[in-house]
Amino acid sequence: MPVKTFGSSVYGVEATTITVEVNISSGTKYFIVGLPDNAVRESLLRxxxxxTNCGYRMPRxxxxxxxxxxxxRKEGSSYDLAIAIGILAESGQIENARLDKYLILGELSLDGDIQSVKGALxxxxxxxxxxFEGLIIPKANAREAAIVKDLQVYGVTNLKEVVEFFxxxxxxxTTVVDARDEFLYNINNYxxxxxxxxxxENIKRALEIAAAGGHNVILIGPPGAGKTMLAKRLPTVLPPLNLHEALETTKIHSVAGKLAAADSLMTIRPxxxxxxxxxxxxxxxxxxxxQPGEISxxxxxxxxxxxxxxFKRTVLEVMRQPLEExxxxxxxxxxxxxxxxxxxLVASMNPCPCGFYNHPEKECVCGPGVVQRYLSKVSGPLLDRIDLHVEVTPVDFNELSSDRKAEASVLIRERVIRAREIQTERFKDKADVYANAQMSPKTVRExxxxxxAGQQLLKKAMEKLGLSARAYDRILKVSxxxxxxxxxxxITLEHLAEAIHYRSLDRDSWAG
Structure with missing residues (x-):
């Protein structure tokens, strides 16, 4: 009678339970079937x-x-442990009464040590x-898997431990992790x-607006103006992850193998x-x-x-559909x-190849038409999906040397959270819409x-500044x-005027 153990395979960000059936009969060869890839076929040698190295008998x-x-199709090396336990049980070296209660996962080294796997969560x-009553998994993945309540998670380091357990x-x-406590403890760990x-201050204001509405933003300015520094601080003003978002994000990083052994739950926005x-x-x-890419x-x-x-043109263009959907x-x-x-999406760029177009002190050395050609590397359809175009200017010495304390991220975040709460209430009846940036054209009109007076202001702005038609909905969303x-x-005239200010790249006069 064949022995059955249970493993698992990950497809996308979801897992599927795999039954590992082992049968030993008269003969001399080993066979593995069920659409295995090369890594799975090689598992019998491991x-x-x-x-053998753990002191047990391999049936001949x-x-x-x-x-x-x-x-x-089965891929990867995570079936090793389930196959080994199945062979030992079928050959009478393991009691198999409890095998159906546990899902078993892990890659085996030649000496019986158990290596980590991807997709534990x-x-x-x-x-x-x-x-299943429990999960037997490499110790390096135990904390990640233990986030799930009402499941016994056993972290193991060697095949011998598993055999003696059965x-x-x-x-x-068992490995125990309180997901809620872990989540709340690390939620502000920036x-x-x-x-x-x-x-x-004007750039911080633009990033505050972007965070409040989930808007994409592009920062344009000379080298050393602080574009990267400002962008890296944007997550500190975004609303904290809720527990559902944290689990969803952790699953993706788990599948990609990006979680460290000490991590159990991602508590800050990536x-x-x-x-x-x-x-x-x-x-x-x-x-x-x-495998998931950077956008996931x-x-x-x-x-x-x-x-x-x-960035290569083809790389940027493949983002267009994911940005919408x-x-x-x-x-x-x-x-x-x-x-x-x-x-x-937060992007940054120099205004020209030399980096000093529109610089208040340094002169641009780019030839005629060079600036426009440089900007045209970013396509109109991609810019259409970026709501805020923000010009970043260098900070002068007096501000750099000032002892005045700037506003902390936690204060900005409080305002962002209040704005997001308004949007949550507004879109409670609309599926998959959580922020203003996600509104469809129909929802924008509603x-x-x-x-x-606002219509007249918007009309004059579009005519005078040469704003494109695609800017219309974006301005309304930002306002x-x-x-x-x-x-x-x-939406008052002041709100509209500020939103119009953030459409730099749509102006005919920009870059000559």
Whole structure:
């Protein structure tokens, strides 16, 4: 009678329980079936060495291992431990009475040590759904998996520990993590703060508006003006992650193998800053064995693209659909996976190749038409999805040397949270809309109503400044956010005027 143990496989950000069936009969060869990849096929060699080096007997008979369901491709080395336990149970070296109560996961070294795996959190969630009593997992992944309540999580370091546990010769200690306490303890654990920034009050105001409405923003200014420093501090003024967002974000980083052994739950919003040489697959996700890309790792946080025009055109263009739909679908011939990608895009760029166009003190040395060609590296459709265009100017010496304390991030965040609470109430009946930046054109017409005087102001601004038609909805969204920060039910002329100010790149006069 074949012995059954249970493993798990991750597809996208969800896990599927895999049944590992082991049958030993007369013969001499080992076989593994059920659409295994090369890493799974090689597992029998690792398993044989681990079993032998731990002092157990590897059967010298025909061994057939089936990974069910057989129509799902199995990838990676996480099935090693389940296969080894199945072989030892089928050969009578392990009592198999309790095997059906536990999901077993781990990669084996040749000496029997158990290495970490990816996707421990979604696997733990699925184990609870499927009614397993416990989860046996590498110790490096135990804290991550222990976030799930009402599931016994055992972190193990060696095959021998697992064998003795099932034989009743020893007991394993469970790993316990209180997700709520961990979440609340680390929720404000930021290393940087807006109080460190001297001057730049207008830029801080723009980033406050962006945080309050979830708007994408681009910072344009000369080298050394503080664009990167300001962008890195944006997560400190965003509303704290709620527990659902924290779990969702942790699942993505777990699948990508980005969580350290000491981490159990991501409690602060992610900030991802890929280099401009990144490929389009690395940015949006995919590959031969699909993995989440940078836009998914930035889910519920900030994606910062420094020196935007230096990114390859194809890389920037693949972001257009995820920016609108807030998810990315990776399709292959036999399957497709969805990765969430709801992030704030923050980009920065120099105004020209030399970096000093419009600089108050230094002269630009770029030739005629060079500035426009440089800016045109960023396509109109991508700029269409960026709500705020903010010009960053250098800070003068007097402000840099001033002892005046700048406003702390926690004070800015309080205003942002109040504005987000207004938006939560406003969109409570609209699915998947949580902030002003996510409004559809129809919703903009319903919610962002302005007076006749406001219409005249907007008309004059579009005519005089040469603003494009695509700027119209963006201005209304941003002005609605500014009104929310002021706790105003109406969008006033002041709110509109400030929103118009943040459309620099739409002006015909910009860059000549």
């Amino acid at each position: 398993v044989e060495s681990a079993i 008979q025909k061994i057939v291992v089936n990974l069910a369901p057989a129509d799902i 979604p696997i733990s969630i699925q184990a609870k759904r499927d009614g 034989n009743g010769d020893t007991s394993l200690s 290393e940087s703060d807006f109080s460190d920034v001297k001057g730049q 900030f991802r800053s890929p280099h401009h040489t990144i490929s389009d697959v690395a940015l949006v996700g995919g590959g031969a064995h699909p 790792l930035a889910h519920n946080g900030v994606l910062f693209l420094d020196e935007l025009p230096e 807030r998810r990315v679908t990776i399709s292959r011939a036999k399957f497709s996976v969805d990765y969430p990608a709801s992030f704030m 919610i962002c109503r302005i007076s006749d 609605r956010t500014i009104a929310d920060l002021d706790s105003s039910d109406e």
